[in-house]
Amino acid sequence: MRIGFSETDVETETCLGRMDLVSLLKAARFVRPAVVPVGLVVCVVLFVAQGRYSPPRGLELEVFRRFVMDPIPDSVIDIRMDQPKTGGGYGYVLRFGISEAHLKSVLEAQSPPLRDAFLTNDPGDGFLSWRWNGPSFSLDGHAMSLYGRRSSPLWYDLPSWEDVEVYALVQEDKDWDNPDIRVLIYNAELQQAYFIVFDYGGDAIWG
Numbered sequence: 001m002r003i004g005f006s007e008t009d010v011e012t013e014t015c016l017g018r019m020d021l022v023s024l025l026k027a028a029r030f031v032r033p034a035v036v037p038v039g040l041v042v043c044v045v046l047f048v049a050q051g052r053y054s055p056p057r058g059l060e061l062e063v064f065r066r067f068v069m070d071p072i073p074d075s076v077i078d079i080r081m082d083q084p085k086t087g088g089g090y091g092y093v094l095r096f097g098i099s100e101a102h103l104k105s106v107l108e109a110q111s112p113p114l115r116d117a118f119l120t121n122d123p124g125d126g127f128l129s130w131r132w133n134g135p136s137f138s139l140d141g142h143a144m145s146l147y148g149r150r151s152s153p154l155w156y157d158l159p160s161w162e163d164v165e166v167y168a169l170v171q172e173d174k175d176w177d178n179p180d181i182r183v184l185i186y187n188a189e190l191q192q193a194y195f196i197v198f199d200y201g202g203d204a205i206w207g
Contacts, residue, residue, distance in 0.1 A: 063092050067182070067197045069109040073102035082153045084146065091146070091198040095155060098193050103186055106193075107167060114167035114184055124159030128183060128196065130168050142170050144181055144198050158194055161187050 060081035064072055077097040084091045098106070107114060116133045120141060129143035147156070165186040172179050181198040 060094065064094060064096070064195075067092060068094065068195050069106050073098065073105055075099035075102045080153070080155045082156070084150065091144075091196065093146075093156070094195040094197075095158075096193060096195075097191055098186075099191060100186075100188060103193065106184070106195075110169070110182070110184075112169060112171060114169045114182060117166045117168040117183075119164070119166055119185075122159060123161075130166055130183065132168065142168070142181070146196070158185065161185070161190075163187070163189070 060079045061072065063081055064070075064076075064079060075098055079094060079096040081095075082093045084093065117130045118133060119128070119130050121127065121129045121143075123146065126145070126147055127143055128146045129141060131141040165188065167184040167186075169182045170179055171181075179198075181196075183194075183196045185194045185196070187193070
């Protein structure tokens with residue numbers, strides 16, 4: 001298993017352009033003194049606000065083991081994670097490389113099992129909706145907010161995926177108040193997967 005990080009993971013749009021915090025501070029030396037106090041503060045605030053797209057290194061392993069599979073399969077590489085907040089809880093968006101053989105292991109490890117499904121919208125719309133395949137589930141569906149008003153992380157490329165496999169689960173509690181939602185989307189050509197979890201009654205793991 002390998003975990004990949006790149007400089008783009010900590011990049012963001014600031015008022016001085018796309019750069020990391022070190023570059024931002026270096027750039028401040030060339031700004032006129034009268035502008036530095038306000039301009040630099042604004043840029044740093046924007047950087048900190050956007051920096052939540054880069055969770056502490058190693059935390060994505062905890063999230064993977066908690067929601068996807070433990071132990072982590074050997075073919076899993078380049079795990080990326082984000083934690084968008086939703087009404088009443090938190091979501092966890094994981095993207096990672098994985099072989100088709102180990103994808104089956106992930107599906108077998110899920111309890112309750114995820115059901116075969118298909119997307120009914122473009123993930124770039126800011127939410128995710130699907131229906132389950134099969135005669136007993138084809139008319140049922142579900143939707144959840146994903147990236148609406150807030151920006152997605154730089155590595156989020158799900159809207160560009162085509163010909164995907166979709167597996168989903170919606171498990172309600174006894175009062176139907178706090179659903180546990182899990183969606184696995186797999187691109188066989190890229191051998192990459194998204195595992196998206198929304199725990200409406202849960203607490204944030206970080207942030």
